[in-house]
Amino acid sequence: MKALQGVEGQVEWGEQLSPVLDVGQVRIKVAAAGLNRADLLQRAGLYPPPPGVTQILGMECSGVIAEVGPGTSWQVGDRVCALLAGGAMAEEAVVDARHVLPVPEGISLVEAAGIPEVYATAWLNLFQLAGLKPGEKVLLHAGASGVGSAAIQLCKAFGNPVWVSVGSAERLAYCEALGAQGGVIRGESLESLGDFGPFNVILDPVGANYAALNLKVLAVDGRLVLIGLMGGRKAELDLALVLGKRIQILGSTLRTRDDPFKADLLSDLAQHVWPLFTEGRLKPQLARSFAITDAEAAFAELATNQVSGKVVLVIDESLV
Incomplete structure (x- = not known):
């Protein structure tokens, strides 16, 4: 698969090994990934991922479930968005199934990529x-x-x-x-x-x-x-x-929290926050989307500190 990494202060879209699926995880065919300030810091070498987490950039994504591991209730083909400690800016992402939420009705996969984080x-x-x-x-x-x-x-x-x-x-x-x-x-x-x-x-x-x-x-x-x-x-x-x-x-930092903590947090979001998207009381604020091949421009845009809302990288146009 292809994925985005920070290399000497730049980003590089190149070949990486596909992540291995384990018990309690799902594989997402990624449609889009949200860009966060933490990604700017990681690209600059100032915010390494937690121990054991991939060097691939990205802490939130949207897409379609492509494979499910044992012990999960998700189905292949489900439209989802997910919270990750790293690895979202790739053609595939393997995620703890408890850190995945359905894309709210009426919201596009591009918009949904900027919701979880x-x-x-x-x-x-x-x-x-x-x-x-x-x-x-x-x-x-x-x-x-x-x-x-x-x-x-x-x-x-x-x-x-x-x-x-x-x-x-x-x-x-x-x-x-x-x-x-x-x-x-x-x-x-x-x-x-x-x-x-x-x-x-x-x-x-x-x-x-x-x-x-x-x-x-x-x-x-x-x-x-x-x-x-x-x-x-x-x-x-x-x-x-x-x-x-x-x-x-x-x-407070979220990225370094353990998997059970994040699972409880996502469960709370599903109960208290996600229904508000369906009701129209919450709306993703997508400022601008970029193709993954224009990732440098996306990073530069966020670095201006003039963005209102979210910047999203589109990874698979066929899904959005």
Whole structure:
């Protein structure tokens, strides 16, 4: 089969051995794969896959079940999308059957390729780890990103007013169209976020640059969930605010979680989130798709930090 790997800061679409199917796994003939910031970091040599995971890029895909291992309930021909620790950007992907979900009715395979990672991330961090309750206020940094787009829609669906920080007026308008109450533009006045707070939960992929601000605008018993370090890894914090407000600071990564944890997370998504796609209350936000042969252009597009929604790589045109 052919697959995409990061080689010396570039991507290479070349021949690789097909993965072996084991008990409890399914083989997916991949139609498309979602592109995430983790893929940019892995290509640059800054984010190696967890031990034992393939070097093939990609953490989410869509396609058609081509083969099933013992102990699975999926059928050959089922249209699915899947969450992976690596290996999604390939003609075939072998996945734990518990990490696979059906493509929601009315959603294309190209759109579905960009669903699993961002909705799993948003649900895990806002609703499971932070314990978001109806009516609590949320702040999303990088609100127009793939995760931000998913999080805004989930917050709207579950009764949580949400504000964002973004990079431009156009991206703010995009977030408001998805359901955000408002927000601020990065580079103008992040301090004005205080006008909308205090916030009960903040989801932050930026890190150091926003750390002090986050503590200021969090409410008493607020939760800060850190999911990235785009703005640096070291910050000086006023711990008196952490103590006085009883703030919880949670660090979270999904890729390195074990298989049973991911299986429980996907089961939760199937129960609470997937029906909302069928009802039309959630919608994949596909910014742009690229052919797998144009993967470098896709990576460059995401690296601009100007993408609203998801970038997807189409691997098999015959399936989409």
